[in-house]
Amino acid sequence: MLIFRRLLGFLQPYKRGVTWSFAFAFGAMGATVLIPYLTGRAIDAIRDHDHHGLWVWAIAIGAAGLARLGLSVFRRLVAGRVSLGVEVDLRNLLYARLQELELSFFDRQQTGQLMSRATVDLQAVRFFLGYGLIYIAQSLLSLLLAAVAMFALQPGLAALALAPLPFVVLIAFSYGRRSRPALQEVQQRIAELTAEAEENISGVRVVKAFAQEHRQLARFRGSVARVFDQAIYATKIQALYGPLISFLPNIGLALILFVGGRQVIHGTLTLGQFTAFYAYLLILISPMRTLGYMLSAAQRATASGARIFQVLDREPQITSPASAPELPPGHGHVKLSGVSLTFDGTRHPALSDIDLEVDAGQTVALVGAMGSGKTALVSLLPRLYDVTEGAVYIDGADVRSVDLVSLRHEIATVSDDPFLFSATVHENIAYARPDATREEVEDAARAAQADSFIRDLPQGYDTLIGERGLTLSGGQRQRIAIARAIAANPRILILDDATSSVDASTEQEIKLALRELMIARTTFVIAHRLSTIALADEIVVLEDGRISAQGSHDELLDSSPLYREIVEKGMPDQVFMTRKPHEARAVGL
């Protein structure tokens, strides 16, 4: 019920629209009720051979029809706008919330699940709020009016005829209670199915490579069967209750025939009254069905609403404090003091007790084994995650105390697996600064050694690059990601050994560009190779989430056995490709 009330809250901005659509709906209903009455009068006129009366009533029917036409048109227009408005609002709200939620939320969620909330669930809510409510109100009003009319005619017979009504309500209620969780489970399983499909389509290359189509199909069949089973369960509930709900009014009709018929035979009821009674109860059947149907729509909307609220109610863990100041001006002085980080749901801390101070403009290389905490450490700077203990300061300000957007605008990351958006090359490079001119974008591309291959693309900078940038090679994606970071003009740069998948000579050029780029910025490099380490002023060796050594290359060779081991084993430094890369639209395997 709480969910239901909250759903109603989304109609708040459309109060006027809702009021009008109710008004129009009731007006149209009035006209609909009026027409049979007028028809009755016309029949009377025919029986009385009243030509004039016949014409008057006929014209009145036409007028009522016309009024209903106008009212219905407006009702539909207004209700349609309200319903679509609610859908847009809810979806935008949901999306905005998703954009606010911290990364650890997405680490544990399937994209398909989230997507199904924004589409299937939303439409159920939209339908109900836009149309369902009006139908429910209309049905209830019809029921009320007909009941009043019947009691006015013959209270005893009315009580008898309406006796099955409470049972209808009871059964409808029980129907709703049973069908709601069943339908919710259907939605849940459809969401799982979507996730399954999504994963398969993303991983299609692996599936094909291992010739596992049949097994994936079997897995998908399993998901489909789960949807089927649940849908059938829901159908069974419907098959049990639906006919029962429409059966009950027939008992009322039979009672009227049985008791009312006898009353007519015994002369205590006129035939006309009897007919009217019968007609009123007939009028009740359709709203009763509508009510049943709409109740289940309400159930569905509530089920969907619950799933939407699950996301909406999740408070973002990482937000700017109220009226947070912008990141103070500076040149990128970074200090981590006593920092520990434990990811949700893991036991071992990813970082413990890190103390690190980096002067503005310095370049720090982070070295260490897989899982030693290099990536975790740099993800604390733009607050992708928040520290569990300690604090991170940039130019003297605790990152948790400043405006998040201003913070992230000053930090650019180039990861080892760059993600590009389905957009033009220009838009991808200008991602952080959408207002960048073509010239600025080209400058950034030139600095990242991407300009020449971009010019070779079919539409140059206006070439659309596909989902996940798949139509570009790894090296090309990498350079666009570097250009994107350069265009962002950040105070702090984070490189996740980003230069490693371009060929040797391009890498050399990129390194020169990076060196220039690094001059005015603080740079963190997650280094896998000696040549990258050579770029650094300071090397930090991480081991199991702790800083095990820190210093220059020569110092560390003396002081850190781990560093010496890494260097002696030979940093893999063998990216080996041709000197003049011929760029083409190669596709990663």
Add this chain to the structure above:
Amino acid sequence: MNDIRRRMRQTGGRGRKLRGLIDLLRPYRWRVTAMFVSLVVATAAALAPAPLAKLAIDDGIRTHDVGALDLIVVAFLASAVIYVIASAVQTYLVGWVGQRALQDLRVQLFSHLQQLSIGFYSRNRAGVIISRLTNDVEALDQLVEDGIATLFQSGLTLIGVVVILFALDPHLALLTFLALPVLAVGAFVFRIASADAYRLTREKIASITGYLQESLSGIRVVRAFGQEPKHIARFAELNDENRAANMTTVNLNAAYFPAVEFLSALVTVEILVIGGIEAINGHTSTGVVFAFIAALNNFFDPIQNLSQLYTTYQSGMAALDKIFELLDEQPDLSDAEDALTLPHVRGELQLDHVSFRYGTDEAGEWALRDIDLAVPAGQTVALVGATGAGKSTFAKLVARFYDPTEGRVMIDGHDLRSVSAQSLRSQLGIVPQEGFLFSGTVRENIAFGRPSATDEEISAAARAVGAEHFIEALEDGYNTQVGERGIQLSAGQRQLLAFARALVADPRILLLDEATSNVDVHTESLIEQGMRRLVAGRTAIVIAHRLSTIRHAGRIVVLEHGQIVESGTHEELIEAEGRYWELYRDWAEQAAA
């Protein structure tokens, strides 16, 4: 006019779609038959009360025959009970048949998607493809669930009412049917106008799904650059476009359905006036006019229901269009009809004057040109060359992700086009650069290529590639959930799992796209050893980036602009002082720098 013709064309192909639907239902013909029987019975039982009530009035109440009245009341109740039973059966069967047909359609779509080549997936956005499997099937769901029952109940009711009207007064009945041409023209215009509108709504919701999918996949980038507001704004735009598309359908419906209602009022007036004048003039009775008007309600209700259904039908058909479009997508690399099962191969690979270009454009650039190469079984070939030199394309042709434009690719003398893809790929191991993992446990992911692998085999493979350490350090070891639903592994860890996965599959021929950046310092030597274990005894094509890999290769093939410019061992090529030697010298200079 042309516009209308175009729109009409677009709504065509209905026969095809109906046939498609019927095909879906064919396997369940007995249940479908039972469904129709229960539909007819339920409809008849639902129609029975009206004539029974009339009978009660005429033969019981008017004639003061209490016995007859009781009998009719019993019949009345009996019909209601029959209705309950038939309707329950019908609801169940419609649900069953509908859901089963949709289930089959989903599986059919999915299995068709599995057959489509990699080229298809490069051309189409994943979100849009997913939307076919979900949103469009949902739209059909509505059509099947609401549609079948409404169609037949309303259709039967309509026929019944027409018969009753004719029996009452053929003249008035014909007058009533005057409304039909108007209704037909209206429905036709509505149909043409709304076909486009409904198609557009499906496209818009698909693009919302696509955008959502992409921005959720790239959420890290969004966060890192603080670009949430931009995405929110763009999403809002898409949302507005979707609203605008839906608004068109709202407007069309708002014009159409009330108009049909108005028409029913007009017909009532028509019958009242004409029938009334006839009655006044004594040509017919008031009772007939009254009965006629009463029956008219039942004439327009089913028509209205059917036109309501038409909306569901429209969006269902639009969805079906898209679904069939997808099903019509021919797998461009389907097995030949007489495809052989590739026998257990030794792993001898031959490329016989192979040329290849992406797409069908004859003027397009060659990705590979006249590659002529024989690789004896068990040899490791390192492909060396710049980005775009054709290394990946080479590997893709061996995996038969594409067929060569000219020439042949052969394994043990079998042209790949003559063997079934299944038998080829089951002997092929592919390790892509990005280690894609499926939702499931570590164990399931390693056993992906050979689900029957035992625990020993799995841990042996993990040990061989050096993945054992980190796996055992995971919370649940081999039973740890990874992929989207589970924990996040680092790129290096994913790479190691991909190695183990390839090793368990125990392929004769291995295609390995060496990671350039994903592997960690500490694991680098592990991986190097793992890779050596992996290629030992197999024919291996390695897209090589690391000198150590290249040095150990049995043969180095240097590609440039899609052509082989040099081939031989490291020593031979250094000796020859050709392209490879230049590359090596450059590298040495740079490494020294």
